Amino acid sequence: MARITPRQLSQNLRQGIAPIYVVTGDEPLLVQECCDSIRDAARKHGFFERDLLHGEHNFDWGQLLSAAGSLSLFADKKIIELRLPGGKPGDKGSKALQEFASMGADDTLLLLVLPRLDRAQLNSKWVKALEERGVLIQIWPVDATEMPRWIHERLRAAGLEAEPEAIQILAERVEGNLLAASQEIEKLKLLAQDSIITADIMNNAVASSARYDVFGLIDKALAADAAGAVRTLQGLRAEGVEAAVVLWAIAREIRTLLETQQKLDQGQPINRLVRIQKRQPLIQAACQRLRPRQLENFLLRARAVDNAIKGGKEMDPWAGLLELTLNLSGKRSI
Known part of the structure; x- marks a missing residue:
């Protein structure tokens, strides 16, 4: 039906409810707001029941089709919300999504939430099948100039x-x-x-927004001050700072370290890679302390923490953030 941006979603929803919505992007706030808008509009059209599925590794795709075929005694319309953090359904998932798209049921609405799709994924059969019957909302990062x-x-x-x-x-x-x-x-x-x-x-x-600053946490971790970084993390939690904000800062720093390491290995000077002079020795020391394979593993753990924040049962999000803080400080968690 359409590919739209978050700005166009409100007007699109006023025109009626589509049977399928695909929300794709890496901005947690905008993803959350788009999903909230879709759920609110669906409720106004009688979709009071909601099934939440997590398409993790070894996900049973039969659950999707089973959810589509089962309604409770208390509701005649249902939202099936499927979160696919990896972004790739695989062969089984692709077939299941295409089959769902072909069902044409009026009493179910699929809300598929996944990271930003690349060009090849956008041209895949399963995306095309969903798009024929629904709406794809593409969420782009807001860069420094915007x-x-x-x-x-x-x-x-x-x-x-x-x-x-x-x-x-x-x-x-x-x-x-x-x-x-x-x-x-x-x-x-x-x-x-x-x-x-x-x-x-x-x-x-x-x-004065926070006595314990998220960016202060990062600087302490980069300086290998594990005790100070953990105290700051505990202070952030006590002040009610969202776990998603802390995770964003830590994950962004890990990606920055990976990119900086690559460019340092290519011979580029640190003063060209890190514009804020006082952070140059922190970044350089962290790059020497932490190797690329470690940082890549940290990103995998960050993904697990993100899933926990979104409702996964695998861990307590703050326990995962503590582990990442210790790792970034150069300490092994227990």
Whole structure:
């Protein structure tokens, strides 16, 4: 039916409910908001029951077709929400998704949530089959140049206006983390006078947003200060900081270390790779301490923590974050 962006989703939903929605992207906040909008619209059309499936390794794809064929006594319409964190269903999954798309049932709605798809995946048979009957929402990262505009739009949606300098301060502070930016905007609602956010208000707000700072956690871990990093992690949890925000910061730093290691091995100087001078020795020391294979394993663990945050039963998310913090600090977890 259509490929749309998150901005176009509200208008699309007002035109009616599709039987299939595919939400693909790597921005947790935007993915969550799109899914919430789809669920809310579906409920208005009588989809009161919801089955949540996790398409992890060795997932039984028969569960998808079984869920489509079973309704409870208390609801005549159902949302089947399938989360596919790996993004690749494999041969069995591809066949099951194509079969689901061919069923044409009016009493089930499939909400498929998965990471950003590459060109080959977008042209695969299973995506084409789902797209013929549904809507594919592509969520793209908000880069550094787009971040001020995105923050401005979110402020306006919250009934606030801000000086350009204030917007720039927040953009630099959150460094691309949309979830952190959204949380800061919620706090700003309480601080705004006459709905105008000045640079001074923004400076004071972001400076005092958390006594234990997520970026402070990263710097302590990079400096191999395991005890300090763990104390900061515990402080963040006590202050109510979302586990997803902490995971975003840790995973981003691991990816940065991997990329930096590769370029250092190619002979590029650290001052060209790390623009903030005070962080150069931290990054360089971490790159010498942690090897690429270790960092790749850390990313796999980060994926497991992400699944736990989204409702998986394998671990407590904060226990997983503690393990990652210790690993990044150069310590083995128990």
